[in-house]
Amino acid sequence: MSTITGASLFGSQTLTGEGAAYTATAPARNESLPESFFNISPAQAEQVVQLASAAFGPYSQLHPHRRAEFLEAIADEIEALGDVLPERAHAESGLPMARLTGERGRTCGQLRMFARLVREGSWVDARINPALPDRQPLPRPDLRRMLVPLGPVVVFGASNFPLAFSVAGGDTASALAAGCPVIVKAHPAHPGTSELVGRAIQAAALKTEMPDGTFALVHADNAVAQALVGHPVVKAVGFTGSRAGGLALLRVAQARPEPIPVYAEMSSVNPTVILAGAMQERGTAIAEGLAGSITLGVGQFCTNPGLVFVTQTDKLNEFLGTLGAKIRATVPATMLNAGICDHYRTGLDTLSRSAEVEVLAESETDARSEATEGRPAVLTTTGAAFRSNPALSHEVFGPSSLVVVCQDEAEVAACLQTMEGQLTATLFAADSDLQTSAYNWVALLQQKAGRVLFGGYPTGVEVCEAMTHGGPFPATSDARTTSVGTAAIERFARPVTYQSFPNALLPLALQQENPLGIWREIDGVRGKE
Known part of the structure; x- marks a missing residue:
């Protein structure tokens, strides 16, 4: 798993890009590292997107505990890489080993945090108003509402956090937790690190028998990356980077026949x-x-x-x-x-x-x-x-x-x-x-x-339930969201109301007997009944 090939990954497959090759640079020496990485072509991007589209239905319908097992397996596989991962990240970013070791811990910690969130289940915000057939002057139908996953998500990694805001970072973890397949564009500043983490996710997907296409890692130039954002199968984008980069993706997403949300963290002077x-x-x-x-x-x-x-x-x-x-x-x-x-x-x-x-x-x-x-x-x-x-x-x-x-x-x-x-x-x-x-x-x-x-200092962002890592434009493209903490999952879900459904056809979170044992709101009162 620790071998770096320069290939892209999608589902259980590897894909040697047909586009231009590039290399990573060691900033401490300002010298190129030896491996070549190959950008995918538009035709190859179409393959990746279609496999993610095929995976969405099966993945989104998995029992939430299966998704939790997948997230935990990703953390296990990242840790199993040992020192190879921080050493490569150090070579590509110049960040100290101690910082990268801590960042690896944060990355695995947030994966397990989302696993706990998915197991507990209340994040779906289930709301139930049972039928009132005798209500006058009109009866009320049975109404049940919850959050459901959006669809395939494209994630762009950040240069300054090659682990915690990259391939297996908060955007990927929260999207996978919500039930969305993820396509990650590898950051050109740390492509070797990206491949190592991508292979860890690929191994975890195979071990936990996830639908083929649940995860992809691609090397891509700007044109292909923007084409991914513009593809009708893709339903949301996560981005951390420059203001210019975030706004470019936002323009592409808003110009689509079906505009989609871009959750971009861009610039801040704090x-x-x-x-x-x-x-x-x-x-x-x-x-x-x-x-x-x-x-x-x-x-x-x-x-x-x-x-x-x-x-x-x-x-x-x-x-x-x-x-x-x-x-x-x-x-x-x-x-x-x-x-x-x-x-x-x-x-x-x-x-x-x-x-x-x-x-x-x-x-x-x-x-x-x-x-x-x-x-x-x-x-x-x-x-x-x-x-x-x-x-x-x-x-x-x-x-x-x-x-x-x-x-x-x-x-x-x-x-x-x-x-x-x-x-x-x-x-x-x-x-x-x-x-x-x-x-x-x-x-x-x-x-x-x-x-x-x-009375404190803003550097250092705690990964926890109460954290907001977002803000009014241009800090982020949507001030209602966060990219850190459990509330990040809400970016990749939307509400659906089921009216007058037979109990057996309802999602588990809304079924009458509450088989998941989650907190729900019934006629405005929270409980587990």
Whole structure:
């Protein structure tokens, strides 16, 4: 299973692509890795889609415990790869082994989390209104409602999480849990890692006897990838990546004769607000923690705190001094690939050249010009400049942040009002701030973000039932959803009401005797009766 062939996978089969070949690059050395990967042709893409279409009916009708067994088997097979998987991911991404080992644990953990969710079963939101034949003036028919799977789903892996947001990541896990076959487009930055995980899923599907075509992994160029999104068999898309990439897929999906949802996580600068009382009480400690959050993972987290709003206080210089010292002491590190590194350097250079922006601090160690290293930096600007120049709120993906120094809370609030949607927003406030502030900061921040933090740092996303990893556009294409946590399953399902059905023809979740033993709502009352 650990052999990398460069082929695509669909069902129990392998497929050597008829399109152009490409190689992966080791960013730490900026050198190509030896294996070649072969993009599939449009005709081969049609084969993959048709097999997924054939699998949808049988897979969606499986007993939910069978789907749970499949998800658990995927986790087992990924773990059985041993060190081969993180070693390959390290070679292709430059991410440290410790980080990748943790990410593998997160990947397997979320697969097992969805297995538990599917076994428990209440996620289908079963609602029953029994018939009232004697009701006047009109009788009520028997009505039973639940969520059912959408159909085949196309998933695009993320460059910054080669395991947890990739082939077996949250989009794939939640779609499979919902009962949808999945076609994953391998990310060109880590195709070998993708194949290893894809083969683990393929092995798990065979062991648990899943319908052939329940899973596919394909290498594809942009044209074929967009053709997959446009194919009438495909019913939804999961994407994590750039704003340009997400919007391109959204346009394709919306231009179809039957438009479909694209659940795209795109860009976020994750504003942090530090009010005067918090600055007075613990500004130095906040600066130290903030520096660590800015540079964590070379700043390549979608929750990186790229904007910090502060007010003019007598503790501001001490805060900036501590933050600058921490940034200067942080050495550059390898970024995920040359393209991301180039974009970071260009974005940082553009920002630093702005007349309204000053460089507060950069790493005292130069980034190696021959390597894909990102140099940490913190810059400052004024609230007035921020409000007059929308470009200052744009994401610079990497280990940097812009501190916006405002005259007072009113200017902070005005700056926040001009911003687009975000994944996270953070508030540092002391009791004195909350007692005297004229602003409802919680109400303001929740308008802008899907996760609002108090007194913490946004990097690090807990995989659990209560997590929201999403937010208003352009953080995501649909602010009503999350890509992390059990609620992610709802993206790949739709409601159906069954009226006056014989009990034997109803889905198990709606049958009178409740054979699955799940929580259901009957005439507005939840129970397991």
